[in-house]
Amino acid sequence: MPRFSVVIPMYNKADYIQRSVHSVLQQTLVDFELLIVNDCSTDKSLSRAEKIEDSRITILQHEVNKGLSASRNTGISNAKGDIITFLDADDEWKPNFLAAIDTLARKFPDCDIYGTDYEEKINNHTVIPVKNLPKAVRPNQYVKIEDFFTASLFNPIYCYSCVAFSRKALNKIGNFNTAVDIGEDLDFNIRANSQFKLAYYYKACAIYYVDIPNQMTNSTIRNKKLIDFKKFDRQAESHPGLKKYLNASRYYYASQYKNQRNKALFKKFKQDIDFSALSFKQKVLLECPFWMYQGLKKLKAFLIKRGIKVTPF
Known part of the structure; x- marks a missing residue:
């Protein structure tokens, strides 16, 4: 064997x-x-x-x-x-x-x-x-x-x-x-x-x-079946690390739906996020108007192409 x-x-x-x-x-x-x-x-x-x-x-x-x-x-x-x-x-x-x-x-x-x-x-x-x-x-x-x-x-x-x-x-x-x-x-x-x-x-x-840009595209996330975070929420109540991990994941999906201008699903994921656990940059990305968000994403893609990876943390 x-x-x-x-x-x-x-x-x-x-x-x-x-x-x-x-x-x-x-x-x-x-x-x-x-x-x-x-x-x-x-x-x-x-x-x-x-x-x-x-x-x-x-x-x-x-x-x-x-x-x-x-x-x-x-x-x-x-x-x-x-x-x-x-x-x-x-x-x-x-x-x-x-x-x-x-x-x-x-x-x-x-x-x-x-x-x-x-x-x-x-x-x-x-x-x-x-x-x-x-x-x-x-x-x-x-x-x-x-x-x-x-x-x-x-x-x-x-x-x-x-x-x-x-x-x-x-x-x-x-x-x-x-x-x-x-x-x-x-x-x-x-x-x-x-x-x-x-x-x-x-x-x-x-x-x-990694593909450029380093994110899920509209074609990969739209109409897909996503993980149900709520099934882990009870477990996370007694596990602070898991609770933060779920919150960071919810932020990630909310940002992807904002990028698609899918208001309904953006709102669905955003409403379950604990904003007190987010970084300042994460809060800005979620709350800023779409034109600013799109500009920041383009800047990120520009930097990645030159080997400079920036994160919202």
């Missing part, structure tokens, strides 16, 4: 899939299987993946397009490894990623979630997003994160191209929620980190490729 099962969900990633797969095959730790889940790609993704010859690769096919969550679930259900990890088909790992996860699992046997830091690649510029980690945590350290939700208030401390789970944890957490189109990672993060401890390597071991 392999130590690791690597799951790559694939849908129309012909330009990137070979880069992602090769980054797995170049890992210094070689005890893994690689499961590529083809979610009915209509481009050349499948043919390009099939050209890569390695006995550790298995390609799984969906008969109909099911989406990202279902693709991850298919990978999990077919995985044989002790630890299951994911890589998006347009991202890549650095050669030490699996070795770092293995070190975390051995160093912190009471943890069942293992993550590393990541780089964002924006128009050939490399940015490492700011994390809200405790001051005592230093770069290159292997640490246990006591409160994932507080640590992820500014930016997620891991993305789904640099996190792994023990089989025991996945059996208890359950599948990714296929009823959610936008926010499936957030939903899974809450369920996972509410039940299990996280071990973390504070060094970027994955590269997350």
